[in-house]
Amino acid sequence: MQRKCKIYIIKNMEKYINNISVDCVIFGFNSNTLKVLLTERILKDKKTGEILISDYTLQGHHVLVGENLDDAAHRVLKEKTGLDNIYLEQYYTFGDRSRLSNPKDQLWIRTNFPETSNHVVSVGYLSLVNSALIKPDRGHKFTKWFPVDELPSLGFDHYQIIQKALDALRYKLWREPIGFELLPEKFTLTQLQNLYEAVLGIKLDRRNFRKKVLQMKHIILISDPQKNTSPRSPQKYIFSREVYEKTKKSRLDFNI
Amino acid sequence: MQRKCKIYIIKNMEKYINNISVDCVIFGFNSNTLKVLLTERILKDKKTGEILISDYTLQGHHVLVGENLDDAAHRVLKEKTGLDNIYLEQYYTFGDRSRLSNPKDQLWIRTNFPETSNHVVSVGYLSLVNSALIKPDRGHKFTKWFPVDELPSLGFDHYQIIQKALDALRYKLWREPIGFELLPEKFTLTQLQNLYEAVLGIKLDRRNFRKKVLQMKHIILISDPQKNTSPRSPQKYIFSREVYEKTKKSRLDFNI
DNA sequence: TTGTCAGTGTGTAATATGTACACAATGCTT
DNA sequence: AAGCATTGTGTACATATTACACACTGACAA
Secondary structure, three states, X not given: OOOOOOEEEEEOOOOXXXXXXXXXXXXXXXXXXXXXXEEEEEEEOOOOXXXXXXXXXXXXXXXXXXXXXXXXXXXXXXXXXXXXXXXXXXXXXXXXXXXHOOHHHHHHHHHHOOOOOOOOEEEEEEEEOOHHHOOOOOOOOOEEEEEOOOOOOEOOOHHHHXXXXXXXXXXXXXXXXXXXXXXXOOEOHHHHHHHHHHHHOOOOOHHHHHHHHHOOOOEEEEOOOOXXXXXXXXXXXXXXXXXXXXXXXXXXXXXX | OOOOOOEEEEEOOOOEEEEEEEEEEEEEEEOXXXXXEEEEEEEEOXXXXXXXXXXXXXXXXXXXXXXXXXXXXXXXXXXXXXXXXXXXXXXXXXXXXXXXXXXXXXXXXXXXXXXXXXXXXXXXXXXXXXXXXXXXXXXXXXXXXXXXXXXXXXXXXXXXXXXXXXXXXXXXXXXXXXXXXXOOOOEOHHHHHHHHXXXXXXXXXXXXXXXXXXXXXXXXEEOOOOOOOOOOOOOEEEEOHHHHHHHOOOOOOOOO
């Protein structure tokens, strides 16, 4: 299968791979609302000052030459949030050729990344952070939290990328121990329930929710020696990954 | 963020993207065994005839310029199996820089795809086929089925890619209606159980299995007017996606 | 012809889980 | 002191999971 060769010229290949990028959907939870971290994107006409583009995008970047995908995602996360060692998971790769075909996006790319290929594949990563840990002054100053059901105008195909991340998050929420990533280390069951309600977009019964989560051995009451035993100072729990790994059984291999 | 530019020369960019490929893990089921379709890879020294490489690989190919990822996967599948319209799902993207660093793989790439980048990202697709439909003479003649627990020596990082596909398949088997894709349209519950046992690698109790799958409304008895009512000619069932879509409820949003 | 075998089909009892639903105690605010 | 928001708890019914044993048939071989 020998091929005839033509020669193409690509610039800047030493810096990054011009057609592979990672996009991080960073979820946070506060005010009982599930939020996404977005960065403002503004492009003005250099001469007239007219605003040509003003919308928001996810945190993303091209993959560097010789860089592992996961490392690229961690790098982007670190750059934008200052955070390290947080939940990060690849969930889908977006590779339709039309995904950057919007004229605004083309203009943005030509202006900021002229060497970018016109067929960029984006590997989507989903990150769950305790949003209290993100210092607001870190990273790009035009970075803000938006509730997932009140998203602003979004560049590229980032609306689809966020929706698919939401699907993945909702799918996993009851199946894997990931909810805790969005909460402080010590949390109350009410906080946890609020989180589930915000992510799933439904209301849950408090008694049943408690019954259900407390039968998971990995949600552990820390006998907070509160003198004040009043119901107003709720009990705190922690998540133990160790216990989770020990006690998880493949529920669905019934009847070995 | 203006960048200094160096110029790199890439050949054949009009034919395919030199650093993005798709790999298809094609699962089939026969002789009560879960199998994967693999292609032999042989490289001989041109002068001495010595065999330098002899192992197996998945079906894969570079993504063509301007081609959607999903289309690339369908194309590869069509080329290798002659099949169309079968279950195909992206499940993970492999992007570690070391994944092609084995000397044999380097040799293979230099010989067959000299223009390939040294950092190829592979998007893994998982396909489930009724293996009876694959005409054995279609596609590459060195293509064969291997039981997933008796894999031959594999090129590139294809062992990891297969294992991850297996994980994804096992994870989904009870959660999504995908088992049927590996069986003929009409199947018996015994066939279905054998499939579950083969995929999960465990034994299941027949009575409990039947009880469990028959409470799924989308597994429908087709009252095959068998004159012969003997237990020796077992009942056949079909899967109805329509019924599935209607009756599936998010089991895990209990208690709205 | 009979016996053996492999394949098919079925039921029950004990336990665990899911679901619907209501009230009482507390401390804070007014 | 009344009202409010918050926390915590239990029961009854329905459904799902699990363990477990036997009878029927046809094919085949003795």
